[in-house]
Amino acid sequence: MTPLAPISNSARVVLGILFFVLFFAAWSFATFGGYVSATFLADPLTMLMEGWLLLVKQGFAFDIGITIWRVLGGFVMAALLAVPIGILMGAYKPIEAFLEPFVSFARYLPASAFIPLLILWAGIGEMQKLLVIFIGSVFQIVLMVAVTVGGVRRDLVEAALTLGARDRGILARVLVPASAPAIAEIARLVLGWAWTYVIIAELIGSSSGIGHMITDSQALLATGQIIFGILVIGVIGLISDYLFKSANRWLFPWSLA
Amino acid sequence: MSRLSIDNLSRVFPGMRGGAPTRALEPTNLGVGDNDFVTILGPSGCGKSTLLRLVAGLDRPTSGRILLDGRPVSAPGPDRGMVFQSYTLFPWLTVADNIAFGLREKGVEAAVRAATVDAWIERIGLAGFAHHYPKQLSGGMQQRTAIARALANDPAILLLDEPFGALDNQTRALMQEMLLGIWERDAKTVLFVTHDIEEAIFLASRVVVMSARPGRIKADLRIDLPHPRHYTIKTSAEFSALKARLTEEIRAEAVLAAAAH
Numbered sequence: 001m002t003p004l005a006p007i008s009n010s011a012r013v014v015l016g017i018l019f020f021v022l023f024f025a026a027w028s029f030a031t032f033g034g035y036v037s038a039t040f041l042a043d044p045l046t047m048l049m050e051g052w053l054l055l056v057k058q059g060f061a062f063d064i065g066i067t068i069w070r071v072l073g074g075f076v077m078a079a080l081l082a083v084p085i086g087i088l089m090g091a092y093k094p095i096e097a098f099l100e101p102f103v104s105f106a107r108y109l110p111a112s113a114f115i116p117l118l119i120l121w122a123g124i125g126e127m128q129k130l131l132v133i134f135i136g137s138v139f140q141i142v143l144m145v146a147v148t149v150g151g152v153r154r155d156l157v158e159a160a161l162t163l164g165a166r167d168r169g170i171l172a173r174v175l176v177p178a179s180a181p182a183i184a185e186i187a188r189l190v191l192g193w194a195w196t197y198v199i200i201a202e203l204i205g206s207s208s209g210i211g212h213m214i215t216d217s218q219a220l221l222a223t224g225q226i227i228f229g230i231l232v233i234g235v236i237g238l239i240s241d242y243l244f245k246s247a248n249r250w251l252f253p254w255s256l257a
Numbered sequence: 258m259s260r261l262s263i264d265n266l267s268r269v270f271p272g273m274r275g276g277a278p279t280r281a282l283e284p285t286n287l288g289v290g291d292n293d294f295v296t297i298l299g300p301s302g303c304g305k306s307t308l309l310r311l312v313a314g315l316d317r318p319t320s321g322r323i324l325l326d327g328r329p330v331s332a333p334g335p336d337r338g339m340v341f342q343s344y345t346l347f348p349w350l351t352v353a354d355n356i357a358f359g360l361r362e363k364g365v366e367a368a369v370r371a372a373t374v375d376a377w378i379e380r381i382g383l384a385g386f387a388h389h390y391p392k393q394l395s396g397g398m399q400q401r402t403a404i405a406r407a408l409a410n411d412p413a414i415l416l417l418d419e420p421f422g423a424l425d426n427q428t429r430a431l432m433q434e435m436l437l438g439i440w441e442r443d444a445k446t447v448l449f450v451t452h453d454i455e456e457a458i459f460l461a462s463r464v465v466v467m468s469a470r471p472g473r474i475k476a477d478l479r480i481d482l483p484h485p486r487h488y489t490i491k492t493s494a495e496f497s498a499l500k501a502r503l504t505e506e507i508r509a510e511a512v513l514a515a516a517a518h
């Protein structure tokens with residue numbers, strides 16, 4: 001292996017799948033081999049069966065749908081507010097000086113600790129779940145976008161100035177396009193974190209969603225269901241990552257080779 | 258009659274963490290006439306880029322002033338086009354869109370813009386590359402595009418800061434001929450920074466030599482080689498004599514500069 005040397009696409013796919021195969025092999029070995037009690041860890045087949053039952057008998061597809069909706073809803077709300085603020089912060093130093101200390105402080109407030117408060121304010125309805133995700137995402141996006149925009153190559157800005165660009169032109173025709181791929185990458189990253197917040201929000205005071213199913217299953221000691229729920233989240237994450245990456249390749253061909 | 262006049266221009270950079278301030282440019286006077294091609298020659302660190310950035314309006318002088326067509330320079334503007342040593346094409350724009358950048362900013366209508374861009378792509382020999390991104394171009398092609406991008410704006414003066422510094426010798430020679438061809442045809446006013454003596458003579462109607470830091474203008478030489486110039490002129494006796502003379506001037510400064518470090 002040579003550092004940074006590229007590999008072929010087929011090799012990449014095979015290696016990627018290989019890890020999953022090994023993972024399932026180790027899991028099967030531990031459970032079917034009787035090394036781990038079924039009470040604590042269901043074997044892969046039981047997990048798949050329980051998962052199937054969840055889907056066909058208990059309407060788990062609805063839970064999956066509602067969780068995806070919450071994640072996207074909270075995330076989109078956060079991004080719509082945070083991306084423009086982040087861009088303005090990165091571009092204009094007075095705005096940065098005004099907002100940065102507060103945002104840096106707010107960023108460390110754990111979204112999950114707001115749940116009890118949010119339940120008081122917004123009840124246990126949908127708004128409360130969306131707000132948990134919103135609070136968890138908005139400050140992170142603002143700060144990361146601001147850093148990205150503030151770090152746009154100075155020489156590109158100077159080139160634009162000598163071509164006659166003024167404030168608005170610099171913002172709209174240099175800072176924004178130059179940071180767009182990195183902003184998309186930030187969105188991908190934060191969307192991943194949003195999944196953590198949604199599950200926590202659903203573990204507490206919820207009657208639907210993947211997180212709710214997981215708490216229910218715990219009471220029934222149905223570890224197969226819990227694992228199935230976790231895997232479903234993983235698979236959704238994988239798909240959304242893939243979609244994000246394809247969209248970025250399509251939107252920003254210039255940033256790749 | 259000077260298009261650009263630089264009066265007593267100086268720039269002192271404040272010292273870092275209480276260190277001594279850097280006198281990058283001593284009070285300097287320079288006039289650039291209409292249609293002059295002035296090359297500025299000097300050792301590394303003598304303040305050539307500082308001078309050019311001041312003219313571009315990207316930096317503010319400590320003292321003195323700059324007049325372009327009688328108006329003081331206080332900020333960057335499209336009347337002073339600049340080509341940088343580093344590659345500064347906008348990576349998200351194609352060659353054509355890069356060249357059109359200044360025209361769009363001015364609000365030139367699309368049809369006129371497209372015609373101007375096409376003409377420039379033709380002139381810099383990049384036909385067929387209009388829709389390539391900068392990443393897909395060689396260094397020479399990128400700098401040609403950068404020159405076209407600056408000139409498409411039709412600036413009163415074109416400023417170039419060692420634009421060919423990173424190119425190999427052959428490419429460099431071709432680029433010099435291309436730039437000279439544009440100047441001979443379009444009658445542009447140009448201020449060109451380099452530390453390559455041959456380049457300075459070949460391109461110039463005037464060579465200005467700067468001293469080692471703190472930078473001052475030390476010699477100012479008219480170059481009366483005939484136009485249109487062909488690369489073969491570089492082997493003529495007249496060229497060699499100029500080169501010998503400037504080599505001597507620069508050597509003294511380079512020795513000083515080396516001693517200062």
Ligand SMILES: Nc1ncnc2c1ncn2[C@@H]1O[C@H](COP(=O)(O)OP(=O)(O)OP(=O)(O)O)[C@@H](O)[C@H]1O
Pocket residue numbers: 270271279280281299300301302303304305306307308452470
């Ligand atoms: N922003 C800055 N802050 C502090 N000092 C600076 C700054 N820019 C330039 N200098 C100093 O000013 C002096 C002149 O720099 P300048 O870049 O103008 O040199 P130059 O003649 O263009 O050199 P080169 O040929 O290597 O490009 C140098 O000593 C440099 O360290």
Ligand SMILES: [Mg+2]
Pocket residue numbers: 305306307418
């Ligand atoms: Mg320089």
